[in-house]
Each structure stands twice: as C-alpha cells, then as structure tokens.
Amino acid sequence: MGVVVIGSGIAAVAAVQAMRANRYEGEVTLVTNDEPPFYYRPMLPSLIDGSKTMEEILLTVDPVADFGAELVKGTVQGVNCAAKTVILSSGDVLGYEKLLVASGSSPSFPQIKGLDAEGVFTLRTMKDALGLCSYLQRTDVSKAVVIGAGLVGVRTAEALRRRGLAVTLVERLPTILYPVVDQVGAAIVASRLQKAGLEVIVGARAEQVLCSDGKVAGLRLASGEIPAEVVVVATGVRPNVGFLEGSGVDCRRGILVNPYLQTSQPDIYAAGDVVEYLGLLEDEPIVSPLWTTAVATGKVAGTNIAGGKMRCEEFLPVMSAAEIGGLPVIAAGLVAMEGNGYEVFERREGENYRKLVFKGDTLAGVLFVGEVEGAGVYVSLLKAQKRVGGLKRQIAARRLTYAQLVGSSGDD
Amino acid sequence: MDQVYVRPERCMGCRSCEIACAVQHSRSKTLFGAIREEPLPQKRIFVEAAEKIRMAVFCRHCDDAPCLAACITGCLYRDEKGFVRRKIERCIGCWSCIMACPFGVIIRDRRKRTAVKCDRCHELDVPACVAACPTRALVLVDVDALPKEKRRQVVLREAEGA
Numbered sequence: 001m002g003v004v005v006i007g008s009g010i011a012a013v014a015a016v017q018a019m020r021a022n023r024y025e026g027e028v029t030l031v032t033n034d035e036p037p038f039y040y041r042p043m044l045p046s047l048i049d050g051s052k053t054m055e056e057i058l059l060t061v062d063p064v065a066d067f068g069a070e071l072v073k074g075t076v077q078g079v080n081c082a083a084k085t086v087i088l089s090s091g092d093v094l095g096y097e098k099l100l101v102a103s104g105s106s107p108s109f110p111q112i113k114g115l116d117a118e119g120v121f122t123l124r125t126m127k128d129a130l131g132l133c134s135y136l137q138r139t140d141v142s143k144a145v146v147i148g149a150g151l152v153g154v155r156t157a158e159a160l161r162r163r164g165l166a167v168t169l170v171e172r173l174p175t176i177l178y179p180v181v182d183q184v185g186a187a188i189v190a191s192r193l194q195k196a197g198l199e200v201i202v203g204a205r206a207e208q209v210l211c212s213d214g215k216v217a218g219l220r221l222a223s224g225e226i227p228a229e230v231v232v233v234a235t236g237v238r239p240n241v242g243f244l245e246g247s248g249v250d251c252r253r254g255i256l257v258n259p260y261l262q263t264s265q266p267d268i269y270a271a272g273d274v275v276e277y278l279g280l281l282e283d284e285p286i287v288s289p290l291w292t293t294a295v296a297t298g299k300v301a302g303t304n305i306a307g308g309k310m311r312c313e314e315f316l317p318v319m320s321a322a323e324i325g326g327l328p329v330i331a332a333g334l335v336a337m338e339g340n341g342y343e344v345f346e347r348r349e350g351e352n353y354r355k356l357v358f359k360g361d362t363l364a365g366v367l368f369v370g371e372v373e374g375a376g377v378y379v380s381l382l383k384a385q386k387r388v389g390g391l392k393r394q395i396a397a398r399r400l401t402y403a404q405l406v407g408s409s410g411d412d
Numbered sequence: 413m414d415q416v417y418v419r420p421e422r423c424m425g426c427r428s429c430e431i432a433c434a435v436q437h438s439r440s441k442t443l444f445g446a447i448r449e450e451p452l453p454q455k456r457i458f459v460e461a462a463e464k465i466r467m468a469v470f471c472r473h474c475d476d477a478p479c480l481a482a483c484i485t486g487c488l489y490r491d492e493k494g495f496v497r498r499k500i501e502r503c504i505g506c507w508s509c510i511m512a513c514p515f516g517v518i519i520r521d522r523r524k525r526t527a528v529k530c531d532r533c534h535e536l537d538v539p540a541c542v543a544a545c546p547t548r549a550l551v552l553v554d555v556d557a558l559p560k561e562k563r564r565q566v567v568l569r570e571a572e573g574a
C-alpha cells in the first residue's frame with residue numbers, strides 16, 4: 001500500500017523528494033518502463049554528439065537510495081479507482097492509498113507514410129538515444145533529416161551535425177522555434193545554424209519517408225526529395241494518458257487537475273508533462289511540457305500527498321533557455337504575440353535581440369537572444385504578473401536590475 | 413545558517429565588494445595578480461544603482477532556489493552548508509539558471525560557456541565581499557540565531573530598501 005507513483009521522470013523524483021521533506025514516512029513505489037529509470041532527459045542530445053556519456057547524464061539523486069523508494073519495472077496498463085489499484089501489463093496489480101500519475105509525454109508523429117522504416121527515430125528516452133547512436137555507427141550513414149524545428153529538433157540537428165553528418169532541418173511553419181522565439185529571433189538563430197553547416201528548410205511539409213529495402217532513403221517534401229539514411233521526428237509531444245481511458249480520471253489533452261494537483265479522483269494526483277492546468281496568460285487550461293514545470297508540479301503534488309496544502313502556480317506555455325548555434329536564447333510567455341492589445345518593445349544590435357511584450361501593465365512575453373544576463377529579473381516579473389506601471393518605459397529602454405525593483409516598490 | 417544581508421542606506425557604491433569577489437575568484441587571489449590574468453576573473457556580486465537606491469545585488473542561496481530547480485544537468489546543487497554551488501564539469505551552458513534567477517546574478521563565462529555564480533566563498537569564514545565592505549553595508553547574519561520577529565524585520569527592511 002502507501003503511495004504509488006507512475007513514472008520515474010523528474011516530476012516523479014521531485015514528488016518523492018517533497019513527500020520525504022514533508023515527513024511522509026510510508027511506502028513509496030515508483031512504477032516505470034524507462035530504462036535506466038533516472039536520468040536528465042534534456043541532456044539526451046549530448047549523447048548524440050558524444051559530449052557526454054550515459055553515466056554522465058544519470059540523475060544525481062537516487063530516489064531508491066536517498067529516499068527509500070521502491071522501484072517496480074513494468075508498464076501500467078490501467079487504473080481501477082474503485083479498487084484503488086494499478087494494473088501492469090504483466091498482470092501484476094499494485095494497491096495504493098494515494099496515486100501520483102507522472103507518466104510524462106511521448107513524441108507525437110505527423111500523419112505521413114514510411115515512419116515504420118528502419119532508420120526513423122525520435123529522441124525522448126535513453127533507449128531512443130542509444131538506438132540512434134548505434135545506428136549512426138554504421139558506416140553507411142552520413143546524411144540525416146530532422147523533422148520539426150522546435151527546441152528538441154534544433155538541438156538534435158545540431159548534435160547530429162557536430163557528429164559530422166550532413167543535416168537538413170525541416171519545419172512546416174514559416175519560422176523555426178515557434179513559439180519560443182519570434183520571426184526576428186528565428187532569423188538570427190537560423191543564420192547561426194546555417195553557418196554551422198545545417199540546411200534549414202521552413203514552410204515545408206514532410207510528405208513521406210522514402211524507403212529502400214525497408215530502410216530510410218530520404219524524405220519527400222512537396223518541393224522535392226532530400227536523400228538521407230536517418231530521419232529524426234521531433235514534431236512535439238503528447239501527454240501519456242492512454243492507460244487512464246475509462247478509469248474515471250478526467251482528461252482532455254492532459255490530466256485535468258485542481259490547484260492542489262488533485263485529479264477528478266481525490267486520491268489521485270498528477271504532475272509534470274502529463275498535467276493540463278490553468279494557464280497564467282490564457283483563459284484555457286494548457287499543458288506545459290517543461291523541466292521547470294515538472295519540478296514545480298512534482299513538488300506541489302508530493303507536498304500535498306504528504307498532507308500539506310500547497311497551491312500550484314499557473315502554467316506558462318514557454319519558459320525556455322538554450323544555446324543555439326552558439327547563441328544564448330531565453331524566452332518566457334507569449335513571445336511571438338503581436339497586435340491585439342499587446343504592446344511590444346524591441347531592441348536589436350547585431351545578433352543581440354531583446355523583445356518585451358506587455359499586456360496592459362504586466363509583462364506577457366520576454367525574449368533575449370545573445371546577451372541574456374539579467375533575463376531572470378524580467379522572467380520573474382512576468383511570472384508574478386507584477387504591475388509595472390510607471391516602470392514600463394524604463395524596463396523597456398535599458399537593463400532592468402533588481403535594485404530598480406527594490407527602489408521602486410511602493411510607488412508605482 | 414549565515415546569510416549575507418545588504419543595508420542599502422549604507423552602500424556608497426564604491427564597488428569594493430565587486431573587486432574583492434573577482435580577486436577571490438581569480439587564480440592568484442591577489443589584486444595585482446588578478447588584473448593581469450587572461451581572461452580576467454569574473455565577479456559574482458553587482459553594485460546596482462537606480463533612482464532612489466544603490467545596493468549590492470548577489471545570490472541569496474534561496475531556500476527554494478529557482479536556479480536549482482531549473483538546472484537540467486545536475487550542475488547546481490546545495491552543499492552541506494546550505495549554499496547553492498556548481499559542479500562545474502556538469503555545466504553545458506544551457507542558461508536555464510540565468511532564466512530562473514529573479515535577482516539576475518548568474519552570468520556567463522563566455523570562453524568556457526558555463527554559468528558563473530556566487531559560491532558564498534564556502535572555504536572562507538567571512539565571504540570576500542562582506543570582508544571588503546568599508547561601510548558594513550554588507551553584513552553576515554546568522555539567521556537561525558535571530559528571533560523570528562527580528563528576522564522578519566531584516567527581510568522587510570531589505571525588501572523595502574529602507
């Protein structure tokens with residue numbers, strides 16, 4: 001009995017840590033089909049270019065050794081809310097007093113033919129990364145196509161390029177990295193990628209993965225064919241909620257939760273990529289498949305499972321930092337938003353680009369490309385939805401410092 | 413735990429703390445050595461001036477540190493003294509910590525492409541910035557020893573910049 005957690009990602013780990021920090025001393029069982037169970041998922045591209053080894057990206061905390069959790073390897077197939085049990089595909093059944101669903105998300109695929117060819121990969125799990133690496137070791141692989149120019153696609157494409165492959169990045173939308181960066185930012189970053197030797201094709205729909213002898217031979221676009229021996233699909237993720245169908249746990253895209261991260265079943269909580277929750281800047285609930293969200297929701301869910309009463313902060317659709325083509329990028333909120341009651345301040349000097357989007361008196365979007373120092377001050381203002389009133393022009397004109405915020409408190 | 417506090421009304425903006433910080437994080441650990449180093453050592457404390465205020469801004473080693481929660485590599489960790497520090501070999505320069513820090517006090521080492529932040533001079537009893545401050549605008553306070561009410565006042569005073 002005790003607490004059962006589905007998943008072993010960072011949301012699950014943060015939750016277990018919070019349970020123990022809040023003096024829950026009962027049993028905690030993590031069920032996972034990830035192997036190895038605990039690692040830094042965002043570091044997977046570092047395996048592709050060989051800059052890190054598998055050992056180097058294993059998680060630095062061990063929920064089993066550090067928090068006395070038990071680990072069960074297996075795939076959850078269903079949840080019986082009435083009996084309070086979790087059913088594994090092996091047929092095993094685990095009873096729970098409280099259940100945390102932290103099952104994360106999985107790659108979603110475009111509706112195209114040829115995805116079953118040998119040489120088509122995604123990059124979500126350690127298994128995916130190791131599979132891709134061993135495929136690349138075959139000498140006849142020299143050209144790769146990455147479908148989808150989101151953060152994962154771009155970072156994967158760069159890693160493949162650093163490994164020495166000829167890489168084409170294909171994006172359906174007119175700009176890369178939407179909605180993390182706007183058009184201007186995308187152009188700056190794309191030109192860096194091109195300088196690094198990547199081919200970037202935007203506004204192009206992948207039509208079919210070409211095969212010969214069951215193996216990838218290329219990708220067909222409306223505009224022509226790109227020869228390649230490897231295709232990596234990076235067209236976004238979808239919450240893993242399939243096993244909850246018919247369980248009585250309400251889902252839309254993700255699992256719907258209240259501010260304490262309880263689902264429609266009071267003994268069942270959810271955390272991480274799998275959650276759909278109130279957006280800070282939207283009127284609708286949204287998913288927020290981000291590391292920071294997974295850590296934050298894990299902590300809230302774990303605290304509440306342990307008997308606490310902690311509220312979850314509202315979700316942001318974008319909250320990202322990365323170095324792309326050697327250029328730092330930090331983005332939060334609705335960066336690519338224009339018009340419609342949004343007030344935009346932009347400043348660009350060469351590759352340094354800064355954009356602030358205000359809605360009324362509050363920040364709704366922050367984008368820094370190049371010089372990113374101090375971006376966190378703006379991001380924290382956005383997260384707090386603090387009214388900046390008289391400070392708005394100052395904030396937009398120069399670098400906002402923490403001292404300015406302290407100096408202006410109480411007289412805006 | 414000992415915390416560094418700033419009393420803005422005493423800060424003259426002399427930047428002694430910045431220099432002491434950079435020297436402490438140099439290879440030679442002396443001013444004359446540090447200014448000749450290539451690259452120059454980086455400071456992790458910043459004297460900021462705004463209309464009605466002047467103060468040093470620095471890492472608070474927050475209880476619920478946003479940088480720590482944002483780190484995707486396992487580089488940032490909390491040491492046995494409670495300070496948020498780096499396992500520098502793990503940093504890949506993703507800048508998630510810079511995005512997360514509400515004080516804006518994490519910066520880049522542009523050459524190594526790694527994040528640079530205050531380590532509270534963990535090997536010293538008194539951090540270099542505090543030791544160097546001529547007006548005692550920077551002070552070391554044992555927060556655990558303060559009564560709760562006093563603690564609240566210190567924090568409030570600082571937040572109000574009074």
Ligand SMILES: Cc1cc2nc3c(=O)[nH]c(=O)nc-3n(C[C@H](O)[C@H](O)[C@H](O)COP(=O)(O)OP(=O)(O)OC[C@H]3O[C@@H](n4cnc5c(N)ncnc54)[C@H](O)[C@@H]3O)c2cc1C
Pocket residue numbers: 006007008009010011012031032033034037041042043044045074075076077102103104105123124125152240243271272273274288289290291292294319320321322484506
């Ligand atoms: C290549 C890559 C780079 C990324 N980079 C960044 C970044 O720079 N910044 C950022 O904020 N985010 C990044 N992300 C996203 C970030 O990794 C995720 O948001 C985060 O890891 C989600 O954590 P989670 O615990 O919610 O889910 P996951 O990490 O997906 O964990 C879910 C776990 O549940 C298990 N599971 C699922 N279904 C079942 C089942 N039925 N039975 C048993 N076990 C199950 C899975 O095996 C997995 O272990 C990146 C993601 C990838 C793939």
